Amino acid sequence: MTQTPALPETMRVSVLNGVQNLTIEDRPLPVVQPDEVLVKVAAVGVCGSDVHYYRHGKIGDFVVDGPLVLGHELSGKIVAVGADVDAARIGERVAVEPQRPCKNCRECRAGRYNLCPNMEFYATPPIDGAFAGYVTIQADFAHAIPDNLSDEAAALLEPLSVxxxxxxxxxxxxxxxxxxxxxxxxxxxxxxxxxxxxxxxxxxxxxxxxxxxxxxxxxxxxxxxxxxxxxxxxxxxxxxxxxxxxxxxxxxxxxxxxxxxxxxxxxxxxxxxxxxxxxxxxxxxxxxxxIFRYTNTWPAAIHMVSSGVVDLDSLVTGKFDLDHVAEALNSDQNPDSLKSIVYPGK
CATH class of the missing domain: 3.40.50.720 (NAD(P)-binding Rossmann-like Domain)
Known part of the structure; x- marks a missing residue:
């Protein structure tokens, strides 16, 4: 693994332990696999699915039966890369496509990787999400973003992909x-x-x-x-x-x-x-x-926002740090709320 100097050994994480039961934990940084990058999380959008898991503990067949880190709409900066990833990517600002398909099943081979039966998707039990200081993702799902995209807009490329x-x-x-x-x-x-x-x-x-x-x-x-x-x-x-x-x-x-x-x-x-x-x-x-999530949408989403055709920054109506994730999750009860953002590093 190649990394920037002086990464911390631990990170703060917001953990859902049960219905409306959140705690802050210190955890080791995730281990970077050869095909992955380590992303320091900048901004995370709150999604309705996060709220549903927080309030009800499940969505359909997806049941929270153990500690779970919520959050799957995110942006950040690459601070380390796996052995198979070009070290030149360290320092890139990225929007994360928060999923890991197997790439080998029938659906993946047909280009429908969103329907992969072996999918590992952020903040979908039992896969942890991004209300954390750092996350790992396969390098090809960390999409480089231009300078004119804010961290908030880059995080909201996920719902734009929907x-x-x-x-x-x-x-x-x-x-x-x-x-x-x-x-x-x-x-x-x-x-x-x-x-x-x-x-x-x-x-x-x-x-x-x-x-x-x-x-x-x-x-x-x-x-x-x-x-x-x-x-x-x-x-x-x-x-x-x-x-x-x-x-x-x-x-x-x-x-x-x-x-x-x-x-x-x-x-x-x-x-x-x-x-x-x-x-x-x-x-x-x-x-x-x-529709169930998305495939191959981030390039189009980045273009739409960077060219000014779509405005995501104006959707942000609430900003919260990691100690106030509960307030972020409950912000939808305000009729004026559109999108709340959590900043794990603040």
Whole structure:
């Protein structure tokens, strides 16, 4: 291993020991494997999945059954490299793609490494995440970033990657129309991604007036209050519908708003089962799909942000150190909150 001089022997880590039970620990720095780099963590975004593990101890089949370090939206600086990695990378500022696929299974060989059955993903039990001073990642998943990207924006390339995957699945291209349900963090980032992909009509539905106003400020061309108006009856006739709400009612209405041969992409974490309008889907030949993370999105995400097409810095509404991770995880209870950032080194 090649490293910068005088790395510490230990690092501070925020550890989830049970539901709403966080402690700070001192741990040894992770061991760097030959194909890995050691990253000093600069900024970590708080994701809804982190909040779910914190409050409920599980997401579907993923159950926290031992101590777990949360956090998977991150940026930092390479401070050491494994034996197989060019030492010239030491000192690079990077955005981390927080996953380690096996690269040998059927899904990996087909280019769908996000669906690798042997995936090790940050902050998904039992793999520790990034609310820590240092992390390791395979070198090709540490993406070099330009100087005009802040640490915060680099960390938020992860949720932008979700939005890029969504737009690719939805088939958004110049002139497309899209309906997005939910104007939370992912919904707002999806608005920007849809605009970057060339959508000319971006309609957003949300229950909260302040969120609808925020959607307009980020590029929505129209907003809808789904309580005051029946989304399914408005004749929207969009190319694609994206659900970023997880609401069964929103999903049903969105499917009914899609034109023949249109596409529906389910992004929001909602009920594990819901009733869909199958006759509508079948008769109009609507494609209904989901997304699970991402593949090969960081280069596009870096370009979108560095070129100014997408603004991630303005999404940051809260900043916390490692001693206040609980407050960061609970910040979503503030209706004005979009994205909170944790700084493990501060």
């Amino acid at each position: 939005a890029i995957t969504t737009m690719r699945k939805a088939g958004i291209e110049p002139g497309s129309s899209i309906l997005i349900a939910g104007a939370g963090p992912i919904g707002i980032i999806c608005i920007q991604a849809a605009k970057a992909f060339g959508a000319s009509e971006i309609i957003v539905s949300d229950l909260v007036a302040e969120r609808r106003e925020r959607a307009l400020s980020y590029g929505a061309t129209r907003v809808i209050d789904p309580v005051a108006e029946d989304v399914a009856a408005l004749g929207l006739d969009v190319n694609a519908f994206v659900d970023a709400s997880g609401s069964p009612r929103a999903v049903d209405a969105g499917i009914r708003a899609v034109r023949p041969a249109g596409t529906v992409v389910l992004v929001g974490l909602g009920n594990p089962e819901m009733t869909l309008p199958v006759e509508q889907i079948q008769n109009l030949e609507i494609t209904v799909t989901g």
